[in-house]
Amino acid sequence: TQLLEQSPQFLSIQEGENLTVYCNSSSVFSSLQWYRQEPGEGPVLLVTVVTGGEVKKLKRLTFQFGDARKDSSLHITAAQPGDTGLYLCAGARMGGYQKVTFGTGTKLQVIP
Amino acid sequence: EPEVTQTPSHQVTQMGQEVILRCVPISNHLYFYWYRQILGQKVEFLVSFYNNEISEKSEIFDDQFSVERPDGSNFTLKIRSTKLEDSAMYFCASSENRSNEKLFFGSGTQLSVL
16 A cells, blocks of 8 residues: 655645645655645646656745655745645556555645 | 536435446546545545546445446446445546546535435
């Protein structure tokens, strides 16, 4: 069983602060995805990283895939209340192509 | 923008009853999935489907579950005899290609088993 552990589980910060969410596993993934989920909605894909060491930026969000393809991080600069939500990492395994395994999730609250 | 649509958004059923959850994946996508999320827990993989057959399933997807693509557009999940612990949000997802780098999720069906 491939486990993806996210930390922290919960994060409450003030508007304008920076934060980093971590996604760690002992397994190697062919790609890793980050999703954001609003209450009562399905996960919405933010980004996919596929190369070890890859860094992708999406406005104030920076995503990094670890060199060994076992971990990833999401950094948000100058957080806004609109960033509030559940952030999920999800990994597609090496050698397989059908299943994406989700992480435990990080619930972010940005206080105005 | 194309999207995955799911119906109904909410389903309430009695324990032991059969339910069918429906999904219309994005039209040019070839790979289809069902996931579920029990309240407060993580999103769990149930099954993947390609070329009219199951390509992978989890231990959750036991004999009570089945999937079908009855026509060119719908993708359904059937639970034959629902149990209380089947109560969850069920998400359908689809992807265009095998690399599975981009999954598009529907808004989910909230299933409540009483």
